[in-house]
Amino acid sequence: MPYNHYLDAAPEVAQAVAEGRPVVALESTIISHGMPYPQNVETALKVESIVRENGAVPATIAILGGRLKAGLTPEEIEYLGKKGHDVAKASRRDLAVLCARGEDGATTVTTTMMIAHMAGIQVFATGGIGGVHRGAETTMDISADLEELSQTPVMVVCAGAKSILDLGLTLEYLETHGVPVIGYGTRELPAFYTRKSGFAVDYEIDTPAGLAAAFHASLELGLRGGMLVTNPIPEESSMAPEVINKAIDEAVAQAQAQGIHGKETTPFLLAKVKDLTGGDSLDSNIQLVFNNARLAAQTAAELAKL
Ligand code: PSU
Ligand code: MN
Numbered sequence: 001m002p003y004n005h006y007l008d009a010a011p012e013v014a015q016a017v018a019e020g021r022p023v024v025a026l027e028s029t030i031i032s033h034g035m036p037y038p039q040n041v042e043t044a045l046k047v048e049s050i051v052r053e054n055g056a057v058p059a060t061i062a063i064l065g066g067r068l069k070a071g072l073t074p075e076e077i078e079y080l081g082k083k084g085h086d087v088a089k090a091s092r093r094d095l096a097v098l099c100a101r102g103e104d105g106a107t108t109v110t111t112t113m114m115i116a117h118m119a120g121i122q123v124f125a126t127g128g129i130g131g132v133h134r135g136a137e138t139t140m141d142i143s144a145d146l147e148e149l150s151q152t153p154v155m156v157v158c159a160g161a162k163s164i165l166d167l168g169l170t171l172e173y174l175e176t177h178g179v180p181v182i183g184y185g186t187r188e189l190p191a192f193y194t195r196k197s198g199f200a201v202d203y204e205i206d207t208p209a210g211l212a213a214a215f216h217a218s219l220e221l222g223l224r225g226g227m228l229v230t231n232p233i234p235e236e237s238s239m240a241p242e243v244i245n246k247a248i249d250e251a252v253a254q255a256q257a258q259g260i261h262g263k264e265t266t267p268f269l270l271a272k273v274k275d276l277t278g279g280d281s282l283d284s285n286i287q288l289v290f291n292n293a294r295l296a297a298q299t300a301a302e303l304a305k306l
Contacts, residue, residue: 006099009119010071013059017120022056022300024293025070025116025124025154031060031080032087032106033267034127035282036274041081043286045074047125047293054297059121061112063090066102070119080106089263091144109156110148113226117152122215122303125157125296127289128192129228130266131170134252141265142173150177150225155215157296159288160190160197160230163248164269167191167199174228175202180218182211182229184295190232193239193284201230208295212302231295237287239280247276 009017016023026047031040048058060072062080069076080087083104090098090105092114098105107115109129116124130143149156161170167189174181183189183201191197205211215227232238251272260268274281 004118006066007068007070007115007118010059010069012057013071013119013121016057020304022297022304023059023121023123024051024056024296024300025112025121026051026058026060026293027109027112027124027126028060028062028072028080028106029089029108030127030289031077032084033089034270035285037081037084039282039286040084041078043289044077044081047289050290050293051125051297054294055301056123056297059116059119061107061115063095063098063103063105063107063111065104066099068099068115068118070115070121080104085267089267091263092148093144109145110143113148113152113154113156116154121154122219123155123157123296123300125289125292127159127285127292128162129156129158131161131165131167132173133265134164134166136166136169139261141261143266146170146173146177146179148226149174149179149228152226153219153224155211155227155229155299157229157231157292157299159192159233159292162192162273163197163245164252164266164273167197171199177225178223179225180214180227182214182227184211184229184231186230186232190230192288193233193244193281194241195232195235195238196241208298209302211299212306215299216303216306229295229299231288231292233284233288234291237284239277239284243277244273244281247273247281250276
């Protein structure tokens with residue numbers, strides 16, 4: 001992607017990229033819209049330290065005052081966490097207007113991939129990605145995250161997709177758009193809160209070096225898109241499928257009954273699931289993000305050797 005004057009890479013991030021050292025991008029919608037304050041800020045700061053402990057430089061990404069930031073200060077993370085839903089959730093279609101107006105935006109998987117790529121960052125860790133929503137055959141609600149994965153060469157390490165989505169259709173969409181879905185140490189797509197979903201991934205890879213080799217080949221082949229690494233939640237943090245699936249079904253029914261649509265759907269469902277499980281899902285969510293940050297940092301370190 002060409003250089004652009006809206007981008008501000010933090011000095012530490014710019015230097016690491018220039019020297020070919022490992023860097024891991026992190027998103028900010030998960031901070032402003034995905035978790036409540038103050039757990040969101042605590043989690044975001046802890047994720048950064050996990051990335052460091054595993055040998056990479058963290059670059060939390062957001063839009064602040066119309067600037068595309070790759071690498072935030074702890075004060076900036078606190079600001080985004082406290083402002084919460086008052087920060088615009090910024091997807092691809094929002095970037096130009098936010099930049100032109102000098103406004104703030106919390107970056108989704110889509111915009112975090114875009115800004116990471118502009119800054120020369122190849123690996124990105126998050127919790128869950130957006131996908132094809134249940135009922136998309138009539139609502140056409142398909143996350144821009146899937147389209148971005150097909151056109152931006154960044155590896156996204158996530159814990160699979162939540163069954164607030166239609167997982168089967170999400171995989172079909174990714175296949176159509178040529179996005180490889182890798183299971184880390186598993187043949188089965190993890191479903192975020194649980195390690196299993198009943199759906200198969202395309203490939204199982206068992207080491208950070210193996211993930212790095214696959215992504216390196218993708219870059220060398222000049223393939224346009226990214227790669228989706230799905231990392232199962234640690235067993236001890238995973239939830240009972242009956243409990244979580246009941247909460248998800250109830251959340252989806254409430255969203256339908258209240259006519260929730262568009263960009264509000266995902267944050268609404270995430271918040272409802274959290275309420276319905278009495279906060280247990282938030283604990284699981286935090287642990288799986290830590291787990292993904294660890295794997296992403298180790299993979300970025302391997303990629304830097306190739
Ligand atoms: N799914 C989660 N947690 C999240 C999100 C999705 O389990 O925090 C956020 C991510 O930022 C993702 C965005 O990119 O929601 C997708 O929103 P939408 O479905 O509106 O595209
Ligand atoms: Mn949507």
